[in-house]
Amino acid sequence: MSSAPASIRDRGSYLLYxxxxxxxxxxxxxxxxxxxxxxxxxxxxxxxxxxxxxLDNYTRLMGDGTFWASFxxxxxxxxxxxxxxxxxxxxxxxxxxxxxxxxxxxxHAAVLRACVxxxxxxxxxxxxxxxxxxxxxxDGALNEVLRAVGLDSLxxxxxxxxxxxxxxxxxxxxxxxxxxxxVIFMAGMQRVDPSLHxxxxxxxxxxxxxxxxxxxxxIRPEIFVVLLTCTIAALKVFAPIYVLTRGGPGGSTNVPxxxxxxxxxxxxxxxxxxxxxxxxxxxxxxLTAVFLRVQNRGER
Amino acid sequence: xxxxxxxAAVAAVLAVAGCGGSDGASDPNTLxxxxxxxxxxxxxxxxAEAIKQFExxxxxxxxxxxxxxxxxxxxxxxxxxxxxxxxxxxxYNKGNATTGLLSKQGLLTDISDEVAKRGWDKKLGPGIDxxxxxxxxxxxxxxxWYGVPNYxxxxxxxxxxxxxxxQGLAAPRTLDELTAAMKKFVAAGVTPxxxxxxxxxxxxxxxxxxxxxxDRDWVDRFQRYTGDVDFHDKPWVFGAERFAEWLREGYxxxxxxxxxxxxxxxxxxxxxxxxxxxxxxxxxRVQAQxxxxxxxxxxxxxxTAGSSGNLWVVPEGxxxxxxxxxxxxxxxxxxxxxxxxxxxGIAVAPGETPVTDPKTKQLNDDFKALVDGDRLAFYPxxxxxxxxxxxxxxxxxxxxxxxGAHEALTEMADYYKENTASVGK
Numbered sequence: 001m002s003s004a005p006a007s008i009r010d011r012g013s014y015l016l017y018x019x020x021x022x023x024x025x026x027x028x029x030x031x032x033x034x035x036x037x038x039x040x041x042x043x044x045x046x047x048x049x050x051x052x053x054x055l056d057n058y059t060r061l062m063g064d065g066t067f068w069a070s071f072x073x074x075x076x077x078x079x080x081x082x083x084x085x086x087x088x089x090x091x092x093x094x095x096x097x098x099x100x101x102x103x104x105x106x107x108h109a110a111v112l113r114a115c116v117x118x119x120x121x122x123x124x125x126x127x128x129x130x131x132x133x134x135x136x137x138x139d140g141a142l143n144e145v146l147r148a149v150g151l152d153s154l155x156x157x158x159x160x161x162x163x164x165x166x167x168x169x170x171x172x173x174x175x176x177x178x179x180x181x182x183v184i185f186m187a188g189m190q191r192v193d194p195s196l197h198x199x200x201x202x203x204x205x206x207x208x209x210x211x212x213x214x215x216x217x218x219i220r221p222e223i224f225v226v227l228l229t230c231t232i233a234a235l236k237v238f239a240p241i242y243v244l245t246r247g248g249p250g251g252s253t254n255v256p257x258x259x260x261x262x263x264x265x266x267x268x269x270x271x272x273x274x275x276x277x278x279x280x281x282x283x284x285x286x287l288t289a290v291f292l293r294v295q296n297r298g299e300r
Numbered sequence: 301x302x303x304x305x306x307x308a309a310v311a312a313v314l315a316v317a318g319c320g321g322s323d324g325a326s327d328p329n330t331l332x333x334x335x336x337x338x339x340x341x342x343x344x345x346x347x348a349e350a351i352k353q354f355e356x357x358x359x360x361x362x363x364x365x366x367x368x369x370x371x372x373x374x375x376x377x378x379x380x381x382x383x384x385x386x387x388x389x390x391x392y393n394k395g396n397a398t399t400g401l402l403s404k405q406g407l408l409t410d411i412s413d414e415v416a417k418r419g420w421d422k423k424l425g426p427g428i429d430x431x432x433x434x435x436x437x438x439x440x441x442x443x444x445w446y447g448v449p450n451y452x453x454x455x456x457x458x459x460x461x462x463x464x465x466x467q468g469l470a471a472p473r474t475l476d477e478l479t480a481a482m483k484k485f486v487a488a489g490v491t492p493x494x495x496x497x498x499x500x501x502x503x504x505x506x507x508x509x510x511x512x513x514x515d516r517d518w519v520d521r522f523q524r525y526t527g528d529v530d531f532h533d534k535p536w537v538f539g540a541e542r543f544a545e546w547l548r549e550g551y552x553x554x555x556x557x558x559x560x561x562x563x564x565x566x567x568x569x570x571x572x573x574x575x576x577x578x579x580x581x582x583x584x585r586v587q588a589q590x591x592x593x594x595x596x597x598x599x600x601x602x603x604t605a606g607s608s609g610n611l612w613v614v615p616e617g618x619x620x621x622x623x624x625x626x627x628x629x630x631x632x633x634x635x636x637x638x639x640x641x642x643x644x645g646i647a648v649a650p651g652e653t654p655v656t657d658p659k660t661k662q663l664n665d666d667f668k669a670l671v672d673g674d675r676l677a678f679y680p681x682x683x684x685x686x687x688x689x690x691x692x693x694x695x696x697x698x699x700x701x702x703x704g705a706h707e708a709l710t711e712m713a714d715y716y717k718e719n720t721a722s723v724g725k
Contacts, residue, residue, distance in 0.1 A: 045685075046378040047379070047381070047382055047402060047405040047407055048405040048406075132560070135558075136559070136563065137553070137555030137556075137558060138555060138567075138572075157554075157555040157557065157558055158558070159498075159558035160498065160555055160556070160557035160558020160559065160696075161558070161700060162700055162702060245558070246498060246499075246692075247693075248498055248557070248558070248692065248693060248696050249498070249557040249558060249697070249699070249700055250693050250696045250697035250700065250702050250703075262686060262689055263686075264375075266685065266686040266689050267685045267686030267689075268378075268397065268686070
């Protein structure tokens with residue numbers, strides 16, 4: 001060892017620092033994930049001996065209408081939790097940065113940013129319960145307000161009507177999510193060289209022109225990060241569905257993670273639940289890989 | 301260095317993953333006990349007293365109590381009981397998909413000998429002991445004893461007496477009287493029945509309506525698989541059609557599909573809805589919180605959803621089984637049973653001490669009448685794992701008009717058939 005070149009010794013000592021994280025990754029992520037994959041090839045009620053069934057759970061999954069419906073609902077949630085918050089976040093961040101920050105000072109912009117970010121800080125259980133009160137059909141705040149201003153016909157059974165439930169959950173999720181991109185994008189805007197904006201302004205570019213041709217391209221890495229993390233969050237969304245609707249009414253807001261949970265714990269079909277979780281994880285991994293590849297290509 | 305590092309790494313992974321560490325040894329002077337009743341509930345109050353009495357009668361023994369959540373135990377019991385961290389005794393949910401499943405898998409102790417020796421079987425009436433015994437398939441009602449309940453619960457009709465008096469209505473003791481009362485409230489512009497369609501209450505109501513036409517044989521076929529189950533027979537069709545009719549007539553709000561059980565209870569307790577059909581688990585809370593109006597309750601006409609409360613079970617891995625049995629003995633003693641009753645619960649083996657509170661007396665008297673009449677019909681979601689979600693979903697669809705009453709019965713039948721096919725396997 002003592003005769004080894006210095007660079008190898010250095011590398012060895014660096015590796016030492018990776019051990020704690022590596023061990024945690026192994027114990028908390030990789031081992032359980034491996035076990036989950038193993039369980040997905042079995043029929044198991046959660047106790048006793050699992051019975052090996054090969055690909056049966058996956059075959060069943062392919063023909064399970066509830067599973068596919070839950071994925072369709074997930075598409076809606078990707079829109080509500082990733083695409084719309086990213087778009088809205090861009091506009092709000094730019095408005096706070098360029099307009100409020102410029103005209104009213106950085107402190108006002110920071111206060112407003114904190115207000116928009118607040119839903120991210122609230123525990124989801126609290127936010128969910130408060131929203132279920134707001135959206136309650138009979139004396140919920142939203143319907144009360146609509147009735148008070150004479151818009152009785154717009155009052156709905158927001159979470160209890162299958163035609164509205166998913167839209168209502170999407171709206172709540174948009175409210176929760178939008179603060180995250182705002183904070184990330186505002187941080188990104190701070191590192192954009194002001195001379196680029198000045199040059200564009202001298203060339204006669206409007207605010208929208210500068211926004212589209214300077215700000216957005218400059219903070220592209222942040223946009224990718226937000227889109228990636230929010231899409232993953234949308235795909236594995238569980239807590240808001242559990243608190244707001246429990247997948248109802250009539251399965252109209254069911255999502256794969258909740259469906260997996262139902263199979264794990266309610267139906268005690270642990271093998272089938274594990275298969276759903278495995279497919280969901282595989283999908284998240286594939287999407288992540290695609291995102292990162294596209295981002296790398298964009299950077300090149 | 302690298303070998304030592306590797307060994308340390310493997311040990312750390314095993315420890316973090318929960319595969320190593322403790323050898324599972326248990327202290328013979330400690331009774332490890334879990335339950336999920338809130339400290340203010342009747343059971344919480346009674347069992348805190350039982351722990352005190354246990355420690356007083358077992359010098360040198362300490363009760364290590366851990367308060368758990370209902371869902372926490374429901375979701376993780378099988379995994380915990382399969383591990384070295386199992387308690388010596390715990391409160392566990394009764395029914396085929398819970399205690400039945402664990403008993404079949406050998407995770408719970410067969411306590412039949414202890415039950416006979418200590419005479420617990422004599423203290424529990426018919427209908428109450430059903431949930432304590434399970435056969436080899438894990439089906440309740442016969443076979444070996446795997447748990448002991450010491451409280452009970454049942455579904456009844458809560459009504460706002462003040463509003464009933466204003467409408468000139470008497471206590472609704474029959475289905476016709478109940479229907480007539482609801483009709484009168486609708487005529488007065490009030491939606492009479494509070495209902496939570498997002499959770500258990502709506503499916504329970506449909507079952508309650510079916511139970512008005514049912515008998516013990518019907519309940520046993522559905523709950524204990526003693527014969528064929530036809531979801532389009534007279535009781536089920538009556539229940540589903542009557543439920544749909546109540547929706548049509550405006551007795552139930554069409555908005556109730558998204559209403560949670562908690563909001564149903566609040567609607568009744570705040571005086572917004574004059575009637576609530578739900579379980580005795582609301583009783584203490586209604587009694588404590590309703591101050592603005594007079595309320596009362598009447599038993600459901602016919603058989604009713606209800607059973608023993610949850611069970612004390614002794615895990616097969618318990619190291620202190622005798623201490624666990626001693627604790628159950630104390631919870632079954634007249635002193636603790638009376639304490640439970642006086643705190644607003646339903647005692648299954650009350651002592652001779654008279655009840656002072658008239659409402660508590662009525663609650664317990666009504667329950668006794670149900671047991672004496674063999675009218676407890678368990679809960680509709682018990683026969684199949686996951687039936688709860690399936691029923692909630694089907695009944696929600698009826699409320700929102702997505703499907704009709706008969707289609708809901710077909711959905712339930714399909715689920716029941718599919719998910720009871722593996723019972724005992």
